Amino acid sequence: xxxxxxxxxxxxxxxxxxxxxxxxxxxxxxxxxxxxxxxxxxxxxxxxxxxxxxxxxxxxxxxxxxxxxxxxxxxxxxxxxxxxxxxxxxxxxxxxxxxxxxxxxxxxxxxxxxxxxxxxxxxxxxxxxxxxxxxxxxxxxxxxxxxxxxxxxxxxxxxxxxxxxxxxxxxxxxxxxxxxxxxxxxxxxxxxxxxxxxxxxxxxxxxxxxxxxxxxxxxxxxxxxxxxxxxxxxxxxxxxxxxxxxxxxxxxxxxxxxxxxxxxxxxxxxxxxxxxxxxxxxxxxxxxxxxxxxxxxxxxxxxxxxxxxxxxxxxxxxxxxxxxxxxxxxxxxxxxxxx
Amino acid sequence: xxxxxxxxxxxxxxxxxxxxxxxxxxxxxxxxxxxxxxxxxxxxxxxxxxxxxxxxxxxxxxxxxxxxxxxxxxxxxxxxxxxxxxxxxxxxxxxxxxxxxxxxxxxxxxxxxxxxxxxxxxxxxxxxxxxxxxxxxxxxxxxxxxxxxxxxxxxxxxxxxxxxxxxxxxxxxxxxxxxxxxxxxxxxxxxxxxxxxxxxxxxxxxxxxxxxxxxxxxxxxxxxxxxxxxxxxxxxxxxxxxxxxxxxxxxxxxxxxxxxxxxxxxxxxxxxxxxxxxxxxxxxxxxxxxxxxxxxxxxxxxxxxxxxxxxxxxxxxxxxxxxxxxxxxxxxxxxxxxx
DNA sequence: CTGTTAGCGCTTTCAC
DNA sequence: GTGAAAGCGCTAACAG
Numbered sequence: 044x045x046x047x048x049x050x051x052x053x054x055x056x057x058x059x060x061x062x063x064x065x066x067x068x069x070x071x072x073x074x075x076x077x078x079x080x081x082x083x084x085x086x087x088x089x090x091x092x093x094x095x096x097x098x099x100x101x102x103x104x105x106x107x108x109x110x111x112x113x114x115x116x117x118x119x120x121x122x123x124x125x126x127x128x129x130x131x132x133x134x135x136x137x138x139x140x141x142x143x144x145x146x147x148x149x150x151x152x153x154x155x156x157x158x159x160x161x162x163x164x165x166x167x168x169x170x171x172x173x174x175x176x177x178x179x180x181x182x183x184x185x186x187x188x189x190x191x192x193x194x195x196x197x198x199x200x201x202x203x204x205x206x207x208x209x210x211x212x213x214x215x216x217x218x219x220x221x222x223x224x225x226x227x228x229x230x231x232x233x234x235x236x237x238x239x240x241x242x243x244x245x246x247x248x249x250x251x252x253x254x255x256x257x258x259x260x261x262x263x264x265x266x267x268x269x270x271x272x273x274x275x276x277x278x279x280x281x282x283x284x285x286x287x288x289x290x291x292x293x294x295x296x297x298x299x300x301x302x303x304x305x306x307x308x309x310x311x312x313x314x315x316x317x318x319x320x321x322x323x324x325x326x327x328x329x330x331x332x333x334x335x336x337x338x339x340x341x342x343x344x345x346x347x348x349x350x351x352x353x354x355x356x357x358x359x360x361x362x363x364x365x366x367x368x369x370x371x372x373x374x375x376x377x378x379x380x381x382x
Numbered sequence: 383x384x385x386x387x388x389x390x391x392x393x394x395x396x397x398x399x400x401x402x403x404x405x406x407x408x409x410x411x412x413x414x415x416x417x418x419x420x421x422x423x424x425x426x427x428x429x430x431x432x433x434x435x436x437x438x439x440x441x442x443x444x445x446x447x448x449x450x451x452x453x454x455x456x457x458x459x460x461x462x463x464x465x466x467x468x469x470x471x472x473x474x475x476x477x478x479x480x481x482x483x484x485x486x487x488x489x490x491x492x493x494x495x496x497x498x499x500x501x502x503x504x505x506x507x508x509x510x511x512x513x514x515x516x517x518x519x520x521x522x523x524x525x526x527x528x529x530x531x532x533x534x535x536x537x538x539x540x541x542x543x544x545x546x547x548x549x550x551x552x553x554x555x556x557x558x559x560x561x562x563x564x565x566x567x568x569x570x571x572x573x574x575x576x577x578x579x580x581x582x583x584x585x586x587x588x589x590x591x592x593x594x595x596x597x598x599x600x601x602x603x604x605x606x607x608x609x610x611x612x613x614x615x616x617x618x619x620x621x622x623x624x625x626x627x628x629x630x631x632x633x634x635x636x637x638x639x640x641x642x643x644x645x646x647x648x649x650x651x652x653x654x655x656x657x658x659x660x661x662x663x664x665x666x667x668x669x670x671x672x673x674x675x676x677x678x679x680x681x682x683x684x685x686x687x688x689x690x691x692x693x694x695x696x697x698x699x700x701x702x703x704x705x706x707x708x709x710x711x712x713x714x715x716x717x718x719x720x721x
Numbered sequence: 722c723t724g725t726t727a728g729c730g731c732t733t734t735c736a737c
Numbered sequence: 738g739t740g741a742a743a744g745c746g747c748t749a750a751c752a753g
Contacts, residue, residue, distance in 0.1 A: 060723065097432045158430060432731090
């Protein structure tokens, strides 16, 4: 059986309190300090976090609920979240919602029963109902990437709207007026990006025919098929905005397999870096999200909110939009006169 | 403050024991049953798993330690693990080792202190030293995908050797004798795959010049560069074996960007499906790993070992190699005489 | 600085 | 079928 604090007591003759104090970094006589240290090694003592949590009513664990753990974007975010949480002395308990709102709701309940100190959520659902239990139990929640309109929620996300505005402006500045959009409007971020595009197209009086708008799944397949369809059009676009990582992957593959070459025949700009930069040739123009910053800021905010709540103060519930950087590539060409 | 079992006691006049029994599915008079049920709803009572764990000394939580949470392969495995564990009443606590053996060791210690009931590990390290603490504390460990030679360990993996043997046999049966390999030997699975290839090449007396062997990182970049180099050779191979998902992604991109066309100029077969099937055109021949089966078997084995240990029996420590299916595509051509 | 004591919220004998 | 009581391993007053 594993050694307990009582075994150390026996071995050192000291009291539970002293040992506990030592364990929690309190002041203990150097002499006793040594004794305890020795006993811990001898007995191979390890704190039972379970018991500690029960009495402190802090689990030092954060529940992380993610829409799809197999998604590349989510994976990278998770990596940064785990890193930051760990560095702050917290454990991460990840739950996968598998894009299922029902499961997502269950996950929240599940983590709450596990007495997590806070919740970090990249949501599937677009309303906050599923978070009611957390509100009731006064467990702070920070959303990431996808915001939900609810004054009780904090969110760290990216300025999707501004970034896609800029992307379209760049295409337009290069002289493009036949611009197509492959995107996803099934999720809020996709819609924000799409709206950003549309706004600039309107401003600049660039009309966008129906067949240039390809909205669908957030998938490689959607990117692939859409690009194929665009290239097969009697009058194909001269430039394409690709709304996310999966779409870029599929769309670029479609271009590579076609008789078109970029940027000669078609100009490309995409949203999300992930695995693609340094790789595609010619290099793509990309809107790059600050993944690490987003994750770290969210973790920090959550931890600080946990503290605020414990101190009886109000947590911070702001929505923070991080800027997206557009990294130049060689995938955009000036429009030639004959197009 | 959250309601406790005591509040229910007050409200129903029943004893703690009865309520606890109800909570754990014991026999309670229908009448009391109703009373308790009602009180639970009224008070919005939720079990404090922390306290429950302390007394039962089971956390109903499995620690999952993964070499890289941002890796696509790992992500998919994690999804299936989480699914299975959840269905069996266990929570998953994921820890990312970020390909760092030091962190991996810390993760084990960390999870053990959290009193996880068992450990599921896709390891970075190739020796079992870092698992000593788990052995000492009698916490069962099941490895996935990458095995470690240690009789104390169980492992669910895939028969990499046999699968790559078959892949090369197929290429050879199509008449190829200029076969290149892009792979990774930095990790055990990569080596197994490579050895499988070499074995068949030897058997069939196909010689493989040094410049046809591209071993390196497990990365898109490695696949991309290697394929470029192969195609630039004065005498390029007629067929290429691509050792994993990232390598396929990079290598296929390189082919698409080149003047080569597959399967006309070069035949391709790859290891790992993940996002690629249904997508690449022509369709690739692929060795497909049974991801779900691997995850489910590992979770099942771990849970069953947890039970065995609790019952004082010996856990099962077998190494199980799951078969890999080779799915035909159109990416392999018969060798033409002039090559 | 150290020891004594009282729980944290739950499960689990053991009588009844 | 139900109740009383003990205790899981630890922390946190409070005295000394």
